[in-house]
């Protein structure tokens with residue numbers, strides 16, 4: 001027996017509601033002009049994903065289509081109706097996640113503002129990763145504590161804190177915690193608790 005999905009049910013409901021309205025208004029359905037609506041996402045590729053914003057982890061469907069020039073066009077992102085977490089719904093933030101990819105104001109390169117400068121300048125990933133590594137090493141060297149006030153051996157870095165992202169996968173969270181604890185950093189937080 002064919003399974004009726006939540007989405008099928010919504011479609012059936014929408015058609016039924018439209019028929020009722022037309023009948024109630026007294027239109028002659030036989031003579032009504034058939035208007036076939038072509039959805040913008042008709043025939044698009046559906047890719048399932050997870051909202052990147054918070055720890056609720058709502059499921060998304062991204063609709064893409066290959067353009068004539070071979071590039072992939074992102075048409076729409078919406079909640080996944082088959083998800084037991086959000087059942088097709090998204091909060092206003094998640095509902096605008098399409099703009100993460102398509103906004104004209106999206107920042108596409110690292111930006112750097114020198115100490116005292118008023119403007120940002122573009123930088124390469126190599127530049128910023130080298131700079132981050134340098135600052136992290138320097139901060140750790142300057143603030144590493146081997147023995148606390150009571151004479152206990154603690155071997156910890158007190159000058160650096162780490163905040164993980166709510167959209168981390170298990171593996172990303174595990175790896176991040178390994179690296180950060182390996183550096184002796186003890187101030188570890190998570191975006192979802194802030």
Ligand code: SF4
Pocket residue numbers: 051052053054055056057058086089090091092093094095
């Ligand atoms: S849609 Fe809203 S509630 Fe759901 S994961 Fe995204 S930000 Fe969180």
